[in-house]
Amino acid sequence: MTKRQTEERLRVGRALRELPALDAAFADGLPWTKVRELTRVAVADTEDAWLSFARSHTVHQVERAVAAREPGDLPTDPGTVRLHRLHFQVTAETFALFRDVQARIHADLGGGAVDDDTLLFEVARRILAGSDDESRANYQVAITRCDSCQRVTVDAGGDTVEVDEAFGAMADCDAQQLPTANASPHVGAAPSSSTGEPNGPASPPRGGRVRHRDRAKRATQTIPPAVRRGVLRRDRRRCAVPGCKNHRFLDIHHTNPRCEGGDHDPDGLICLCGAHHRAAHLGQLVITGNATDGFAFHHADGTPYGTGLHPEQVEIAGKAFDALRRMGFTVARARALIAAVQERCGPLDLPSFLTEALRAS
Numbered sequence: 001m002t003k004r005q006t007e008e009r010l011r012v013g014r015a016l017r018e019l020p021a022l023d024a025a026f027a028d029g030l031p032w033t034k035v036r037e038l039t040r041v042a043v044a045d046t047e048d049a050w051l052s053f054a055r056s057h058t059v060h061q062v063e064r065a066v067a068a069r070e071p072g073d074l075p076t077d078p079g080t081v082r083l084h085r086l087h088f089q090v091t092a093e094t095f096a097l098f099r100d101v102q103a104r105i106h107a108d109l110g111g112g113a114v115d116d117d118t119l120l121f122e123v124a125r126r127i128l129a130g131s132d133d134e135s136r137a138n139y140q141v142a143i144t145r146c147d148s149c150q151r152v153t154v155d156a157g158g159d160t161v162e163v164d165e166a167f168g169a170m171a172d173c174d175a176q177q178l179p180t181a182n183a184s185p186h187v188g189a190a191p192s193s194s195t196g197e198p199n200g201p202a203s204p205p206r207g208g209r210v211r212h213r214d215r216a217k218r219a220t221q222t223i224p225p226a227v228r229r230g231v232l233r234r235d236r237r238r239c240a241v242p243g244c245k246n247h248r249f250l251d252i253h254h255t256n257p258r259c260e261g262g263d264h265d266p267d268g269l270i271c272l273c274g275a276h277h278r279a280a281h282l283g284q285l286v287i288t289g290n291a292t293d294g295f296a297f298h299h300a301d302g303t304p305y306g307t308g309l310h311p312e313q314v315e316i317a318g319k320a321f322d323a324l325r326r327m328g329f330t331v332a333r334a335r336a337l338i339a340a341v342q343e344r345c346g347p348l349d350l351p352s353f354l355t356e357a358l359r360a361s
């Protein structure tokens with residue numbers, strides 16, 4: 001035994017003195033690897049919960065659950081979702097291409113701030129979607145929600161990665177559910193079909209890694225296909241967020257959350273691109289209203305979302321601001337007038353923008 005292994009045994013032994021139930025389970029044959037992992041997070045109050053988690057999950061799953069949690073956390077607590085770091089060294093020409101991609105996605109999403117994560121999320125969806133054929137889902141990601149602990153994982157390149165609850169909620173909105181009749185915890189596959197109108201049979205999943213537990217049963221859609229088609233048609237197959245030009249890889253989002261009883265009434269359904277769908281589930285984009293009376297889009301802080309964020313609209317607003325200042329308006333007043341016009345009107349050219357601002361003054 002190495003020095004490190006000896007130290008690890010001692011650490012576990014010390015921890016077990018405070019954890020009688022875990023100690024007894026170890027004596028009863030709970031594998032050492034699980035015991036070792038549980039001693040990193042379990043405390044007297046939580047050891048029973050961790051024990052039953054360990055009994056219904058594999059060593060690998062226990063390791064992952066422990067890695068995402070702090071001592072005292074329950075296995076059902078939302079874990080810290082790890083941020084993964086990507087680092088690339090590229091030539092100047094590749095860098096230039098990347099900047100172009102960045103600018104394109106920035107413009108497509110309406111010109112608002114696009115963080116690194118949103119940028120790469122969009123790049124990945126565009127590449128993996130492969131084709132414009134809307135009649136079938138051509139990209140699927142295998143999302144699994146564990147029945148016993150509700151954690152959400154994604155199969156990625158042969159590995160299983162725990163993802164944010166928001167990503168699982170996205171899949172609850174609009175997905176193909178594969179039958180999970182025979183599934184044990186963590187093995188039910190619920191792939192999110194993130195594009196087009198997947199009304200045909202489930203298309204071949206990426207890399208063929210989705211686990212079909214029971215191939216005899218058909219995959220079912222979260223949203224009835226006819227409703228889905230109707231919403232896509234109504235929203236003209238575009239992301240409904242003002243300013244967003246994304247019209248590929250659309251998801252249908254439930255503005256009344258499904259987990260809070262939202263149904264498939266088309267009035268509460270809206271067509272969103274992947275980036276904006278995710279923003280909605282992360283709480284960064286707040287959508288109120290309904291299809292009949294119109295939807296409204298706000299940032300979490302209540303400021304209107306999207307409009308005025310077109311690069312050209314930002315420029316026009318800037319010029320209008322300068323003009324208002326030269327006319328003698330104070331900075332605060334000029335800003336308020338600009339905001340009023342942006343809130344009330346769609347995209348405008350500079351003269352109409354100024355006219356509207358002066359009318360509001």
Ligand SMILES: [Zn+2]
Nearest residue numbers: 146148149185
């Ligand atoms: Zn689980």
Ligand SMILES: [Zn+2]
Nearest residue numbers: 170173253254
């Ligand atoms: Zn959604």
Ligand SMILES: [Zn+2]
Nearest residue numbers: 239244273276
């Ligand atoms: Zn969008």
